[in-house]
Amino acid sequence: MNTLLLETKGLSKTYIMGQINVHALRDVDITVNNGEFIAVMGASGSGKTTFMNLLGCLDKPTEGSYWLDEVEVHKMSSEQLTVIRNEKIGFVFQSFYLLPRTSALENVELPLLYSKKSSAQERKAKAMQALEIVGIADRSTHFPNQLSGGQQQRVAIARAIVNDPSFILADEPTGNLDTRTSIEVMAVFQQLHRQGKTVVLVTHEQEIARYANRHITFRDGRIISDIINENPADARVDLKNLPLEED
Amino acid sequence: MSIFGIIKIALKSLTRNKTRTFLTMLGIIIGVAAVITMLAIGQGAKKIVEDQVSSMGTNVIMAHSNFSGTAVRQAAGGGNLITVDDVEAMRDLDGLLYASPVYNTWGQLKYEGKNWRGSIAGVDADYFFIRNMSIAQGELFYGSDVENGNKVCVIGKTVADNLFGDIDPIDKVIRIRNIPFTVRGVLTEKGQSVMGHDQDDIVIAPYTTVFQRLLGRRWRVMSVIVSAQSKDRIHLLQQDILDLLQARHRGTTSEEFIVSSQTELAETANEVSNTMTILLASIAGISLLVGGIGIMNIMLVSVTERVKEIGIRMAVGAGKRDVLLQFIIEAISISIMGGILGILLGFGAAKIVGNTMSWNIAVTPWSIALSVSFSMAIGVFFGWYPAKKAANLNLIDALRYE
Numbered sequence: 241m242n243t244l245l246l247e248t249k250g251l252s253k254t255y256i257m258g259q260i261n262v263h264a265l266r267d268v269d270i271t272v273n274n275g276e277f278i279a280v281m282g283a284s285g286s287g288k289t290t291f292m293n294l295l296g297c298l299d300k301p302t303e304g305s306y307w308l309d310e311v312e313v314h315k316m317s318s319e320q321l322t323v324i325r326n327e328k329i330g331f332v333f334q335s336f337y338l339l340p341r342t343s344a345l346e347n348v349e350l351p352l353l354y355s356k357k358s359s360a361q362e363r364k365a366k367a368m369q370a371l372e373i374v375g376i377a378d379r380s381t382h383f384p385n386q387l388s389g390g391q392q393q394r395v396a397i398a399r400a401i402v403n404d405p406s407f408i409l410a411d412e413p414t415g416n417l418d419t420r421t422s423i424e425v426m427a428v429f430q431q432l433h434r435q436g437k438t439v440v441l442v443t444h445e446q447e448i449a450r451y452a453n454r455h456i457t458f459r460d461g462r463i464i465s466d467i468i469n470e471n472p473a474d475a476r477v478d479l480k481n482l483p484l485e486e487d
Numbered sequence: 488m489s490i491f492g493i494i495k496i497a498l499k500s501l502t503r504n505k506t507r508t509f510l511t512m513l514g515i516i517i518g519v520a521a522v523i524t525m526l527a528i529g530q531g532a533k534k535i536v537e538d539q540v541s542s543m544g545t546n547v548i549m550a551h552s553n554f555s556g557t558a559v560r561q562a563a564g565g566g567n568l569i570t571v572d573d574v575e576a577m578r579d580l581d582g583l584l585y586a587s588p589v590y591n592t593w594g595q596l597k598y599e600g601k602n603w604r605g606s607i608a609g610v611d612a613d614y615f616f617i618r619n620m621s622i623a624q625g626e627l628f629y630g631s632d633v634e635n636g637n638k639v640c641v642i643g644k645t646v647a648d649n650l651f652g653d654i655d656p657i658d659k660v661i662r663i664r665n666i667p668f669t670v671r672g673v674l675t676e677k678g679q680s681v682m683g684h685d686q687d688d689i690v691i692a693p694y695t696t697v698f699q700r701l702l703g704r705r706w707r708v709m710s711v712i713v714s715a716q717s718k719d720r721i722h723l724l725q726q727d728i729l730d731l732l733q734a735r736h737r738g739t740t741s742e743e744f745i746v747s748s749q750t751e752l753a754e755t756a757n758e759v760s761n762t763m764t765i766l767l768a769s770i771a772g773i774s775l776l777v778g779g780i781g782i783m784n785i786m787l788v789s790v791t792e793r794v795k796e797i798g799i800r801m802a803v804g805a806g807k808r809d810v811l812l813q814f815i816i817e818a819i820s821i822s823i824m825g826g827i828l829g830i831l832l833g834f835g836a837a838k839i840v841g842n843t844m845s846w847n848i849a850v851t852p853w854s855i856a857l858s859v860s861f862s863m864a865i866g867v868f869f870g871w872y873p874a875k876k877a878a879n880l881n882l883i884d885a886l887r888y889e
Binding site: 293296298299318319322323325326327331333337338339340341342350351353354355356399403 | 489492496499503795796798799800801802803804805806807808809882883886
């Protein structure tokens, strides 16, 4: 499991806003191995979102290098990055970002639609399998507005894993959810992690970060701490201990 | 993604907003229907004019006196009135096949208890050959009838129906302005003219008889109808007739006679109907253009409304090309579907117009091809800008867009 997934060297991002240069990210060096569960933390403005955008190939660095699966991502054109996003990265967003008036199954199929590899039948089978993994296969025909927040986030996670990406990149995935649902979603991530998936989780909540095996903290565009969490919390245990809410 | 998949996605998002899609389409539907209908009406009018011109006969030249404008003052003494002698003189002209004087008048027609008011033409026996008239029943009258001023006539279908009904009109005696005429025959039906004038509502009699019995001493305009031996002689013959008339009427100018040919008439009529068609089609074209702008407008709104959707698609692997194609295909689908519905509507409208005006209206294949390709072009043209806008969205901004 200790094979190298990604490596950044001197990764920097500078935004030019009129006369002022805003250094959102400065000289970030990091290595991530396959099978890690990382929580990226920091206050707002710390650079963690910029870091996530670069890691997710949503944006390009101003300086520095980014190797993903032994590919020099920082040298790629935006069209090539589209392919990388499609094949190697599974996104989970804070507000789910499911397509409205589109069934859960079709939402999950979306990344497969944009990769040429599979037939309609294969797509459906893969999407169904992903929905089963996150435990929501029985809602496959529902539209997002017919699902609860937790269910929508599960669909989004299913969409993230459907193309079997190199890692899952989750941006505040519990930000819009209540405590119980948050822990349920974290249980899903932990389950995926146990199955060998690499998860990079961006959050500002200590409570959520507890479930990850490694904590990286940003401040002012730099990494200020990078520590291994020896005893990550188990979401399944927490769920059992959490008193059921009375209706 | 394959183009097929993109088409699927585009169609799906169109069906997600059916009302809006339909309303957008409506602009194109009306535009295409208008183009089709207007072209059909133009074509129909042209066809009627053509039929009308050819129903006049073959290689026909007409001559009559000009009583308008300055010519009237110059010809105050009636020096430019065409006479029967003029017509006789014309018969010797090179290239002339037939010639006949034409006296036109109106009169009360009577057969037993029935009355009908019809138009009466006094002509020579050659008139039938000039105008390609054939007989449906009975027979024509002949040169001898004209020479002797016999009180015989040939009637059109409308006159026959109104005076005789089911009775056989042949050899019956009708009264034209109380003068008895024997019906020799009934003409083959010709139908309506361009102006809606019934060409079968006519009584044709020898001009000698009409002149002596019906017009008496009262002066009537006479015109001459002539046919040339062949098409290429028409122009020359026309000039010869004008020269002859001028020579025989001393002191007259060429403006005092109007000598026109069928080909001239056909050309003028064609020009008029072409201008009409272009006018109608360009007005319809403008509505198609407005429909296209409607598509662009809605597509722009749709792009703004779906910024987040575009962001999501790009995040999970949609390239610029995929997004561009999706929006262009949406625009093209709207315009093509609108085009197809517009063609159907145009067909219907053309049919209705054709039926109410009893025109033979023809929707030509090229007008369909024209409007389909035009509406497709509109889809591409007006869909391009919004699609480009969608494809060029910044991914991060799109995802953060609220």
